[in-house]
Amino acid sequence: MLNWLPSIENLTSLAQCHSNILENPSSVLQFLPKLKHLRLWEAYKAKLIGKEFCESGGFPKLETLIIASGDLVEWIEIVNGAFPSLRNLQFWNCLNLRFLPEGLQNISTIQELFLTHLRGDLERRLSGEENYKIKHISKFYWDMPIS
Numbered sequence: 001m002l003n004w005l006p007s008i009e010n011l012t013s014l015a016q017c018h019s020n021i022l023e024n025p026s027s028v029l030q031f032l033p034k035l036k037h038l039r040l041w042e043a044y045k046a047k048l049i050g051k052e053f054c055e056s057g058g059f060p061k062l063e064t065l066i067i068a069s070g071d072l073v074e075w076i077e078i079v080n081g082a083f084p085s086l087r088n089l090q091f092w093n094c095l096n097l098r099f100l101p102e103g104l105q106n107i108s109t110i111q112e113l114f115l116t117h118l119r120g121d122l123e124r125r126l127s128g129e130e131n132y133k134i135k136h137i138s139k140f141y142w143d144m145p146i147s
Helices: 005-010 119-128
Strands: 013-017 036-041 064-068 088-092 110-119 137-144
Touching: 110 119
Parallel strands: 013 036, 036 064, 064 088, 088 110, 110 137
Antiparallel strands: none
């Protein structure tokens, strides 16, 4: 048995970088009771993230989630009750990201949303018909627009 395995429940910060795993890493991570900061930097090879990424009550203490993925096109849905402590959501180098998740509007604790690149079509939707997803977020900004 691995001696360090029981101590994983005490993790407060985790960065997975360039691990290129095919399986959703959050299936285990979302149940870590003390995890506050999670960075998934080219860690998960998926075009779509579904509602299985986080169950209701998952990531109970997570305050910061950073996702960097050249593959990611859409995060489809966040289930109600997921990410109850999330304050900061960041998307880095997600050049193909076309949609922010449905359910983002239900995370009342979120204060900041940052995208390093914002596609023109996503920008138009967030300024129009999909503005309800982000209107409660006090700080929304992006680095570079993409046509």
